[in-house]
Amino acid sequence: MTDTNWQKSSYSAANNECVEIRTADGLVELRESDQGHLTIPTTPAHFAAFLQAAKSGEFDHHA
Template sequence: MSRSEWQKSSYSGASNECVEVRTVDGMVELRESDDGEVIVRTTAVKFAKFLQGVKAGEFDHLGDLCS
């Protein structure tokens, strides 16, 4: 099994409230650092498309749901 270490954004600093990412056997895994038991798995292609959507602002309206 090919597995990388969990990584978090450098923007997170010392905070434990962030999303961590790693690869396992060609798949991308994501988890919240404060709840490491819940892991979401996806393909590298789908993850790349998700990141493109984030950068393009496709999900910005969802921030209104947290207010």
């Protein structure tokens, strides 16, 4: 498996409770920093679609 380092947002809290992301073997993986053993894999295309939807406010009614 070819891994890259986990990255977290510069907006993350000082207590390191955040969502982290990396690419591995052509997939995008997400995890919560305090639950590092649990990962969510997805394709780059699905992740890009999610980011676009979040940026456009599509999920704002869930907040």
